[in-house]
């Protein structure tokens with residue numbers, strides 16, 4: 001495995017595991033304004049007629065409890081609007097260098113690839129914690145799922161949950177770089193009132209590398225962990241996710257599923273791309289469950305990236321089907337009385353348009369916003385937030401040499417992570433449940449943020465206070 005998940009290797013690098021602002025958005029997190037704005041996504045809205053239409057500007061009733069009246073009356077009412085987010089990354093300070101992955105690993109052919117140190121140039125300016133949040137770009141599907149369920153439409157609820165589970169893969173298309181491997185105890189918060197969600201994640205284990213996350217939306221909670229087992233096959237790497245994702249609606253309905261296998265292709269020659277394949281069983285605790293198949297890619301496949309699925313009731317009767325592509329869109333057909341209805345299929349989900357000027361990282365518009373650090377936000381963050389990680393910030397700014405040296409410094413520091421874990425280090429915000437073995441959010445993050453009380457949050461990105469207090473064990477790999 002080429003630097004993807006950690007190995008217990010002694011000399012491997014932390015590759016283990018491998019602004020210009022558009023608007024003056026840094027003034028305040030919130031802008032007060034007197035026009036009502038809508039941030040809704042339309043596909044799969046419960047109020048929408050079942051057609052392929054995609055009108056994205058309807059103001060929908062389930063949106064934005066954050067849009068509150070400030071003055072409380074009349075035409076001049078002032079509404080609290082969400083922050084304006086940036087639409088592009090900063091212009092790089094230095095010119096981009098053309099370094100091929102092959103040039104980095106060619107001298108290591110036949111060697112253990114976990115020992116190959118990749119320079120920061122192969123990273124994207126996003127940490128794996130932030131990448132977990134990318135799975136929630138289409139969280140409106142869960143809002144719709146909640147509403148459908150309340151209206152008694154359990155089939156549409158299940159279909160929306162399935163569409164959500166697939167939508168998380170959309171942003172992996174055409175992304176050739178490796179996210180930063182967070183430091184032990186690194187956190188990431190995402191307060192997205194415009195999407196009605198609040199997300200939090202923490203790296204809870206370094207060996208094996210595990211990240212736990214927790215997200216609250218309108219009518220639902222979603223949590224899980226991100227941990228992959230990887231196998232290196234030479235030209236490809238296979239990633240098998242470990243752990244279960246859980247979605248719980250406020251009315252008590254729960255869905256659980258695991259992610260499918262991801263294969264990263266053309267590591268050595270050709271254009272690097274990833275492909276997702278396997279079966280995803282989304283099990284519900286009430287009326288319906290869904291089985292999705294991400295098709296295996298073959299040389300003859302004229303239609304790659306396909307996903308197909310069926311929704312079944314507890315008796316095993318097929319009540320709906322679903323098909324589409326994980327990098328494009330998904331449609332469903334609801335079966336009536338066991339007979340496939342001839343009516344046209346319904347659009348459940350469609351990928352957002354890519355940004356107009358993509359960078360070499362090929363981030364989506366949503367991903368571009370995730371590492372933005374406004375002065376106002378900076379004041380509120382704990383010292384462990386990914387946005388404060390210096391090498392990642394330098395990379396984002398296109399300061400490659402600074403990024404590289406900071407990365408080396410932090411990796412040296414990180415070498416004591418295993419020692420810390422062995423010595424009983426515990427995550428600050430998550431706890432492993434003794435019953436189901438999963439990490440659960442212990443709560444209190446947003447409350448601590450309110451009071452700016454970050455007790456127990458170490459300065460993980462700074463200089464080590466004293467090497468004697470934290471000896472770097474010679475035999476510990478990262």
Ligand SMILES: CC(C)CCC[C@@H](C)[C@H]1CC[C@H]2[C@@H]3CC=C4C[C@@H](O)CC[C@]4(C)[C@H]3CC[C@]12C
Nearest residue numbers: 018122172175176177178179228241259262274
């Ligand atoms: C050698 C270097 C430059 C290769 C770059 C590899 C990139 C494409 C790899 C590195 C880490 C990978 C991610 C690691 C873990 C997961 C979780 C899984 O459930 C979905 C895929 C996803 C999100 C992977 C997508 C591909 C990924 C981003």
